[in-house]
Amino acid sequence: MEDTHVLGSKIVRILYKERMSVECGSENYRDYRKMGCIPEVGLSSGKRSMPVIGMGTAVYPFTRSETMKLAILHAIQIGYKHFDTAAVYDSEQPLGEAIAEALQLGLINSREELFITSKLWCNDAYGDCVRPALEKTLKNLGLEYLDLYLIHWPVSMKPGEYKFPSDKGDIVPMDFKSTWAAMEECQRVGLTRSIGVSNFSCKKLTQLLSTADIPPAVNQVEMHPLWQQKKLREFCAAKGIHVSAYSPLGGKGTPWGTGQVMDCTVLKDIAQARGKTVAQVSLRWVYEQGVSMLVKSFNKERLNENLQILDWSLSKEELHLIGQIPQRRGYPAMEFVSDGGPYKTVEEFWDDEI
Template sequence: MDTNPCKIPELTLTSGGLKMPVLGFGTASDPPVQPETAKRAVLEAIGLGYRHFDTAALYFTEEPLGEAIAEALGLGLIGSREELFITSKLWCSDAHDKLVLSALQRTLKNLKLEYLDLYLIHWPVGSKAGIYEYPIKKEDFVPMDYKSVWAAMEECQRLGLTKAIGVSNFSCQKLSQVLSTATIPPSVNQVEVNPVWQQKKLIEFCKGNGILVISYAALGAFGTFYGTNRVMESEVLKEIAKARGKTVPQVCLRWAYEQGIGVLVKSFNKERMKQNLGIFNWELTKEEREKIGEIPQSRACLGHDYTSVHGPFKTIEELWDGEL
């Protein structure tokens, strides 16, 4: 383990001034990794200075993450649970008002934690209760009652089981629906953001409503079933990286950091984990930012798996409300 872990800057969430490390370590993997591999990667990440960890019921990494946290405490890599920022997510089949609390309690049991820092609705669509699967069968999709599900999320926060609540993969329009009835507004919207899908409109909308955007697929999720190599193979990004003596991932992550958003990175390779931390002691020039701003835009995570003729969203246009 490294003796001098990196100190990662923090962003402040609207919920009680909660501090969140700007760079988080993602634990989703396609195909899924062995639990021991995930646990070892988290321990290495903690040793390097990562303090923000992102999981979900869907990822099947809650248990190894919990084991890694317990081991890190035992080894003295961290002094207390409070040094960490832990996020998990509500799956579609639990996105029913009467199931939200029990789903969070199950997540906490998996993690062996008393509370989360952030709990997110994973997708803006529900599926039949009790049928836990991915991909979801097309006939099992059901509309989500945003009002009652969000009220149940608020109750989880009031009970102290999570310090903040938010959403993931919500368009401006769907966020507006949640905001229209919310007593506690969402603190976060976790969505795809990278130099080839910059989400300027959504980020502006979120900032205007006190919602922090967190980026997933920050490097294009290359190698996953939904990912793209357009980020890693971008000539613009490669030229900037070469000129600055950086890697393409470092350029992407620095760009995201300069947007004022949180960003998740996922690598189970220790050397790349370390490289991904090397983004805080330099900045892009105005010219470099402008070049990145001119990159042709296209979404990688289209979300076809969440559309169905039987469900609330028949097409990806409906899922994203035209934000394509």
């Protein structure tokens, strides 16, 4: 007689696959996992290539949930391989649980099939805190290594409880040299395959590169048709740094988001003419810039819809129209600006890249 736990696990796998076969039988569903058509981009580290479409897990207020875990499982089922989390999001544990269940259910054969990104929060952005923070992240995820570890913001905060927004009096200048040296050591010892940054301007990247032995493989930043980041993308391309877009649909409903992308008349007109959604037009535009993207949705239809941008192209005329959209950063990052802090104005924080 089989062990009750083993039998129970088999039943769970059967029921899950039966449910997914029904859901995936709809005419709008495509099995991207079998098609293997999500492109990947090589990184300067020479390690695991990064899938260009990934799933974000930031839900504000930051909190873990069973809904999150089930959405991640569904995403793995339909072909997502890249998952983005962060220490401050409180989503590392649900992601780790979903990965473990995906292995148990046979949705993936090994952890190697996935690309997992997490980020160092500002409270731990000190040379002697980086490795312990990464080891805690790995424990939360139940993994032995990350594919990519990023410095979340170019500031440090006094050690203590993770929170966003933080008390402005806790914000202090980051010692880029010692913090990045600790990131480099994490890569050397195999705790992460690649390292990078997030929300770094050209000037801050220049400062970091001036003392770096290992250049950042990725700079993850806000990017969408209303904030196209042309200057930063050109700088990063020249330095061999891959740009990855967060909030490629604007991040509506979050403190760092804007609804202007989804409400943009230019994008709406193109979407209507092409028989696409505004989201698909925006994501396709990002993809055609050679930029990877992270899209947060726990809705099954939207998760599938986000992958349906790979078998068509925007015309030259459409690209020209999008290129003429007035530019405005959606998230000014006022939470990191204060009279007594290292950055006293938004312009200083972004080095006039606003």
